[in-house]
Amino acid sequence: MSDNTPLTTSETYELLASDRRRYVLQSLREYRTPMALADLATEVARREYDAPVTEVSSDAIKSVSISLVHIHIPKLADAEVIHYDSDQHLVSLDQQADQIEQYPPSLAVGRG
Structure with a gap:
């Protein structure tokens, strides 16, 4: 989506349909x-389990990390909501991220 076209409502809701993607955006903000x-990945797992990091298993964090790399980060990056530097393994908000903020907080930042 490199033409700076604003996200459609449908695209935005699709991006926000996953708790995991909402937790990514919440954490980055x-x-x-x-x-x-x-x-x-650690922060997203902590939010998913609603527990201190010390109570989240390394297997759970690894599972989150794998899904972030293979599913959620590419989807958010394709929409230019986040940027992923694969060389340095850094994730940051990108130019379309501000559009997400116009949606209800219950969608934009996870449940409730």
């Missing part, structure tokens, strides 16, 4: 991007 992929 909260921690003032960029975030290392490993840190982002």
